[in-house]
Amino acid sequence: MDDATVRMRLEGMLQELDRSIRVLKGDGVDLRDRSAADGGAHLTDSDRTRAMLDVAARQRTAVLAALKRLEDGGYGRCVDCGKAVPDGRLEARPEAARCVQCQSRAELRRR
Structure with a gap:
């Protein structure tokens, strides 16, 4: 794969990750709108969202590092x-x- 194609793929991945992170961060729900029975489900959803944000942030860091290696000639x-x-x-x-x-x-x- 040539450098231009690699750069395009990595930049596309970065845009998609940024979009996913924005969606996940904006997925907060006001807890006052939940019943007491939903409390446990919210913790599970919150934990899952936090885990997905963590994975997306780590992948974003990896993509940025790959772009840097591409610029520096080490890709x-x-x-x-x-x-x-x-x-x-x-x-x-x-x-x-x-x-x-x-x-x-x-x-x-x-x-």
């Missing part, structure tokens, strides 16, 4: 080992910063 290289990130991985996840092996190691460290 498509693993940030850990420096090897090329496979084209198939970048096609599926344009924001990917690591090759599959390094990503697996990073996920194991997080556990």
